[in-house]
Amino acid sequence: MEWLDRAACVEEDPDLFFPVGTTGPAVDDVEAAKEVCRRCPVIMDCLRWAVATGQTTGVWGGTSENERAGLLRAERRRARAMH
Numbered sequence: 429m430e431w432l433d434r435a436a437c438v439e440e441d442p443d444l445f446f447p448v449g450t451t452g453p454a455v456d457d458v459e460a461a462k463e464v465c466r467r468c469p470v471i472m473d474c475l476r477w478a479v480a481t482g483q484t485t486g487v488w489g490g491t492s493e494n495e496r497a498g499l500l501r502a503e504r505r506r507a508r509a510m511h
Contacts, residue, residue, distance in 0.1 A: 429477065436468035437461075446486040450494070458492050465490035479503050 432438065437445060444464070447457035465471050465487065475489020479499050488496065 431470040431473040431477075434470050435474060436464050440464055445488075458487055461487035462490050462492070475499075 444457060445461045447454035447461070465474070468474065468490075471490050473489075475491060475496075477483075478488030478491070478496060480503070482500060482503075483496070484500065485493060487493075491499070
């Protein structure tokens with residue numbers, strides 16, 4: 429995870445990336461976190477790590493929990509197919 433040192437979020441409040449809920453103010457928090465991700469030089473490294481490690485909460489690699497859910501399902505199917 430050496431890429432983490434170069435992440436745009438490293439100086440941000442971690443709570444921004446883990447909003448409570450999926451409606452109301454949480455929607456604004458998710459968008460604010462994604463704005464940080466959009467300027468991040470390691471956004472793809474972050475997203476790959478989140479999918480590979482099964483991160484189901486928070487904003488990772490510019491994706492919300494719901495957006496990442498499909499990627500996580502696909503990764504699980506791929507892993508099962510390899511075994």
